[in-house]
Amino acid sequence: MSVEPKVLLRSLFDAAVSAAxxxxxxxxxxxxxxxxxxxxxxxxxxxxxxxxxxxxxxxxxxxxxxxxxxxxxxxxxxxxxxxxxxxxxxxxxxxxxxxxxxxxxxxxxxxxxxxxxxxxxxxxxxxxxxxxxxxxxxxxxxxxxxxxxxxxxxxxxxxxxxxxxxxxxxxxxxxxxxxxxxxxxxxxxxxxxxxxxxxxxxxxxxxxxxxxxxxxxxxxxxxxxxxxxxxxxxxxxxxxxxxxxxxxxxxxTPQMALEAAAEVGRKHGLAVHILSDDIEGEARDVGKVLAALARQVARHNQPFKAPCLILSGGETTVTVRGKGRGGRNVEFLLSLGIALAGHKGIHALAGDTDGVDGLEDIAGAHLGPDTLSRAWKLGIKPPDALANNDGHSFFEALGDSVITGPTLTNVNDFRAILITADAAEA
CATH class of the missing domain: 3.40.50.10180 (Glycerate kinase, MOFRL-like N-terminal domain)
Incomplete structure (x- = not known):
């Protein structure tokens, strides 16, 4: 894989939207x-x-x-x-x-x-x-x-x-x-x-x-x-x-969008695994589960071998507890990032294919191994942001928001987790 992870993940999201x-x-x-x-x-x-x-x-x-x-x-x-x-x-x-x-x-x-x-x-x-x-x-x-x-x-x-x-x-x-x-x-x-x-x-x-x-x-x-x-x-x-x-x-359908993204991933030489097109549940809980899956791949090459790409769709939910600027995709990503704790070689993108996550005209965000450390350096506490349902403010401050404008279609949420060969060496 020669392309930078952030660029690759955005190309996957764009392919998913284009398919619909x-x-x-x-x-x-x-x-x-x-x-x-x-x-x-x-x-x-x-x-x-x-x-x-x-x-x-x-x-x-x-x-x-x-x-x-x-x-x-x-x-x-x-x-x-x-x-x-x-x-x-x-x-x-x-x-x-x-x-x-x-x-x-x-x-x-x-x-x-x-x-x-x-x-x-x-x-x-x-x-x-x-x-x-x-x-x-x-x-x-x-x-x-x-x-x-x-x-x-x-x-x-x-x-x-x-x-x-x-x-x-x-x-x-x-x-x-x-x-x-x-x-x-x-x-x-x-x-x-x-x-x-x-x-x-x-x-x-x-x-x-x-x-x-x-x-x-x-x-x-x-x-x-x-x-x-x-x-x-x-x-x-x-x-x-x-x-x-x-x-x-x-x-x-969401499955059509995931298949289009998977094809882009394969063209970059990655093994691609579509988990499901209809994952539901609390966004922060789904983040924890997929973080555990990503760590298992990185540490033990189970159930997939790194490097690989893990895709999923569906519609999670957010039980609003705080007063922040939240959406289910950034809530998922923030929870995922906290659970991964900066694990080397694991990158992710989550976004709503209509270009609007929650009430914000922001589709979602990127997450990288350095996301949490950059936040701490800025004085932003990731656990506090999650507790306040403030995912958009969190990723916006880091310059990691994904902004598309109105895509004029909607096949639900898109999530991509990229596990590079570096992750297995961590």
Whole structure:
């Protein structure tokens, strides 16, 4: 391996993001034109780039509207792009949800709806059920983000309080032909969990949502409790006849991104091992586990022989304890670094493929054998930074943040650990 570790790791991340670029992958999944109208709707951090890819490949007329995160707009021609807040929903997202429903109103069996969903759609499409308001969604959303719930658990709750998620958008499109194109950002690639499944039949129930809220000790007001206990929040179920003319295609996944990065690693002569595309759990705990794995490779050539590259994806969680500038990728890296304690020859990168880790417009960061020592010299205490969930401040002070700007796609988190031949000699 002749390339510098930091450069190599960044090239792996860039390859992973590029593999999920809608401009490269979307066109092959488009259906044939219908007899009637073609309407494009959608939401997510990749919604604008997906809409642009549809416009570039579509042979006939089309129109529509999609909702994306602030700063993710692209100059589409016939598909309108609206912007709203993520990860906490806002009034612009509420207006966008209503626009999507208005756009598909009154369609016929001769019409086609192409729905573009990518990660972030849950927050970008708030639409409280009758009896609730936007404040209720915002309050519950903030609690879910802080409590350590998995993305599947969070989206289960969201589906049962929404007037657009959990298959309700698909019902609004009926009887038109509906083709949903998904970019997965969730472990397991379950369509119902991608953007909370606005066009997908939902097998979970209000009772499941209540159990999740109780499990994490989340407070809910009387209005939310009434919606869930009365069953008024029940979602559209698989097998509903209104979903009969609906088709779902996943066009990009975390595994595809990992495979693209693995190919780059192999071209540099490295043995590459993909652990999993759906690792979950507390970010700091995953950091400790992968640090133990890296040390085992370095010391004993088990279960892999150094030099090698270890890749993984998925979506970890952070139970917020402090008041720092955190995100799950920098939390993972900081925990990994503390556990490795400056072990020679072990380098890592972790980043969110949408370019936003937590609430920061920073994708993630690099970690090297000298990271902790450089921090201590600056008077920064790594354990204190981790305790305060302050990973972004930590890596930013060292100049090790990974900043991409909006990538306009989202296939979840990307983690790469490079174990060089030097590590085995430490």
């Amino acid at each position: 670029d809608p401009a490269r992958v979307l066109a092959q999944y488009l259906p044939p034109p219908p007899k009637g109208r073609t309407i494009v709707i959608g939401a997510g951090k990749g919604a604008a780039s997906m809409a642009l890819a549809v416009e570039a490949a579509w042979p006939g007329e089309l129109s529509g509207v999609v909702v994306t995160r602030y700063g993710h707009h692209l100059p589409t021609r016939t598909i309108e792009v609206l912007e709203a807040s993520h990860p906490v929903p806002d009034a612009a997202g509420l207006a966008g949800s209503k626009r999507l429903l208005d756009t598909v109103r009154g369609l016929t069996e001769d019409d086609l709806v192409i729905c573009l969903i990518s990660g972030g759609a849950s927050a970008l499409l708030p639409l409280p059920l009758e009896g609730l308001d936007l404040t209720d969604e915002q309050t519950l959303n903030k609690a879910l983000l802080k409590c350590g719930a998995t993305i599947s658990e969070m989206n289960c709750v969201r589906r049962h309080l929404s007037g657009i998620k959990g298959g309700r958008l698909a019902v609004a499109c009926h009887p038109a032909k509906l083709v949903t194109l998904l970019i997965s950002d969730v472990p397991g690639d379950e369509p119902v969990d991608i953007g909370s499944g606005p066009t997908i039949g939902d097998p979970t129930t209000c009772q499941d949502a209540l159990e999740i809220i109780a499990r994490y000790g989340i407070e809910m007001n009387d209005k939310v409790r009434d919606v869930l206990t009365s069953g008024r929040g029940e979602s559209v179920k698989p097998g509903d006849p209104r979903l009969k003319n609906s088709e779902v295609k996943t066009i990009a």
